[in-house]
Amino acid sequence: MKWVYRIVSGFAALVFAAPIVWMLVVSIKEEGMKIVTVLDWFKPPYSLAVYEQILLDTKLTQWMANSFLVAVFVTVLTVAVAAMAGFAMSKVPYRYRSLMFFVVLAGLLIPGEATIIPLYQVAKDMDLLNSYQGLIIPSLASPVAVIVLKSFFDGVPNDLIESVQMDGGGTWRIFMNIMLPLTRPALASMAILTFIGSWNNFLWPFLSITDDNMFTLPMGIPTLMSQYSEDYVKPMVVNAIASIPIVALFVIFERQIVKGISLSGIKG
Known part of the structure; x- marks a missing residue:
């Protein structure tokens, strides 16, 4: 077989x-x-003349830099917030802890498109449109990352935490020195999936950015495609250049990506 x-x-x-x-x-x-x-x-x-032309005559490299900058900040901040939230819901005793978990879990039931209009209004009122802050901050809430990391924190024995507390270790020391090292595979998986999701994000940048200098790749590529509608070579060059970073990321972190998909249940 x-x-x-x-x-x-x-x-x-x-x-x-x-x-x-x-x-x-x-x-x-x-x-x-x-x-x-x-x-x-x-x-x-x-x-390779078309490659040189695209790199020199378009803003593709600037859009790649914008995508990379936003993806890095979104990844670092999302994983940090999700790790602290997951740890709090798993190991820190406080009232309504179970209720908070179900509130986060309910976030999976609401499609992102349903929150776009109120999110846009909030970003507009806070003057976050056409800014890096406007691209980064709305992407930090990740119920999937919180739930996955909480499940990993649940697997850490309470006896280990109690031994640290007996030695005088506080909550922050437990989180930094015990929980994070033990859940490093889950953190790496969530970081990679978050980076890919941010890199490919189109809807929110499309709504919140109008300045072409602030475009990310998913926004900038369609504008170039409309200019080369009767040509095959230039659109393929644009897609090839834009695919290099994400393909390199997949080749380097293939095992972590597959593990992250199996952990989170995400299929795309």
Whole structure:
């Protein structure tokens, strides 16, 4: 049966890899090439001139920098907030702790699109539109991260915490020196998934940003595509350049990404 699994896996990998290979091949073609058959896409000559043109004549690199900056801040702050919230709901005794957990859990039942209008109004009243703060702050609330990290904190024995308390350790010391090191795999998984989610986020930046200097990649790419509607090479170059950081992230942290998906139940 192993050979059947290998054939099926190889076929699935080929199906998913084919668009990427086609994108990379087309991106190095010369503009204005006559295409008659499918094989013509893969025939020389090849050129990197379009890459140079896109990098120099568009704001793609600036949009990539904006996406990276926002994704890094969203990732760090989201994981920090979720870790503290998960720890508080798991190990810190206080009234209505169970109620708070169900309130966070209820956040999973509300689609993000349903909160867009009030979120936009709040951001407008706080003068956060067209700013990095406006891109970062609304993305910090992550019920999934809180619930996943809480489940990991629940698995830490209370005896270990009590021993630290007997030695004079406070809540902050328990959190920093005990809980965080023991839940490092979950933290890494949530960080990677949060980074990818922020990098690919389109709806909120589309609504909150109007200055093209503040665009992130998901916003900027469609504006370039509209300019090159009759050309194949330039759109593929744009997509190839924009895909490099996220593909590199996946290659480096493949195990953590797969583990994070299995932990959180997210399928996309």
